[in-house]
Amino acid sequence: MNNKINYEQRIVAFIDILGFKQMVIESEKDGNEEKIQSIDKALEFFKRLKSKTYKYNELIDVEEDAQKKGIENFRIHELLEINYFSDSIIISVKIEDEKINEIFSTFIVSIASFGNLLIKNGILIRGGIDVGNLVHKKGKIFGNALIKAYTLESTIATYPRIIISKNLLEKLNYPIESKKDRYPYHQYLERFEDGCIGFTQLTILQVMDSLDDKIYMNHFKGDKASTLINTKQTILNGLNENYDNPKVFNQYKWLMDSFNNLIITNDKTKYKKIERLVRYYDFFYK
Incomplete structure (x- = not known):
């Protein structure tokens, strides 16, 4: 054997x-x-x-x-x-x-x-x-x-x-x-x-930002703007729900910084994302 x-x-x-x-x-x-x-x-x-x-x-x-x-x-x-x-x-x-x-x-x-x-x-x-x-x-x-x-x-x-x-x-x-x-x-x-x-x-x-809109829609089941907004909301929810849990909060803060560093060609959507996330971050650290 x-x-x-x-x-x-x-x-x-x-x-x-x-x-x-x-x-x-x-x-x-x-x-x-x-x-x-x-x-x-x-x-x-x-x-x-x-x-x-x-x-x-x-x-x-x-x-x-x-x-x-x-x-x-x-x-x-x-x-x-x-x-x-x-x-x-x-x-x-x-x-x-x-x-x-x-x-x-x-x-x-x-x-x-x-x-x-x-x-x-x-x-x-x-x-x-x-x-x-x-x-x-x-x-x-x-x-x-x-x-x-x-x-x-x-x-x-x-x-x-x-x-x-x-x-x-x-x-x-x-x-x-x-x-x-x-x-x-x-x-x-x-x-x-x-x-x-x-x-x-x-x-x-x-x-995916550089891909054709049809392919993007098929993969993400949503357009580029809504996908970015939904992802942003996930991070914001994580920050909001864990402000009294530093260990988890820091995980979402790190992810927030990564999100802000993404290179997205849709300037209008990207600007709104950065603006809202930075305001949120400042709210907790001022």
């Missing part, structure tokens, strides 16, 4: 749903299960992504960089695995070294889309992503890559953001030296003030 453990090289994301314990308490107390149900609904996104018949993520299909490199190289439905328990979500994708940049692109877009679905319902996430040996099959998930991703999330990420490990970045075409070498994921990643590299649940709003 062969009991040998067969590790695979996989990119893995360990994602923590912030405030999950309180969501459960509230759902039991007042019967309001909206947020809990919204998490399950968002996870359906990944289940659809694993289906061969799923109309593939148009955020990748419309990317000029992806089209030049061949859209088929960005398909991950046969490589993707996902598990979740309590407040933790683990998503991994098997990699082939020669296509790691393509696979990572779709992986990032998928997590960014998932994060956006959650923030619409006032749910924040924090996570870490690494690459390495991993066993991820139904009922089994373990490996050094998972340990490192968890460590990133629990000790480094700190705020509602997804941090990419140095180990993974060294295997990617990052940073780019010329535009022709760019992959879709490049527009999602940023270097934060503390030196970490990653993205937030808000980054996709900046990426």
Whole structure:
């Protein structure tokens, strides 16, 4: 009998749903299960992504960089695995070294889309992503890559953001030296003030801002202005509901600053967002 453990090289994301314990308490107390149900609904996104018949993520299909490199190289439905328990979500994708940049692109877009679905319902996430040996099959998930991703999330990420490990970045075409070498994921990643590299649940709003209105509507189920306003309201609600809870309040304050730094071409909408958020912030700190 062969009991040998067969590790695979996989990119893995360990994602923590912030405030999950309180969501459960509230759902039991007042019967309001909206947020809990919204998490399950968002996870359906990944289940659809694993289906061969799923109309593939148009955020990748419309990317000029992806089209030049061949859209088929960005398909991950046969490589993707996902598990979740309590407040933790683990998503991994098997990699082939020669296509790691393509696979990572779709992986990032998928997590960014998932994060956006959650923030619409006032749910924040924090996570870490690494690459390495991993066993991820139904009922089994373990490996050094998972340990490192968890460590990133629990000790480094700190705020509602997804941090990419140095180990993974060294295997990617990052940073780019010329535009022709760019992959879709490049527009999602940023270097934060503390030196970490990653993205937030808000980054996709900046990426999507340049897309055709019809594609934008289809993905976000709303126009650009209403999507931005709804996201802004989520942050304002978080600030308002947690002004006596500094730990959570600071999470929303950090996200507010990230929101204000988004590059949005709709000047009128952007101006209104900044103005209202700054006034709100000043109200609490004067």
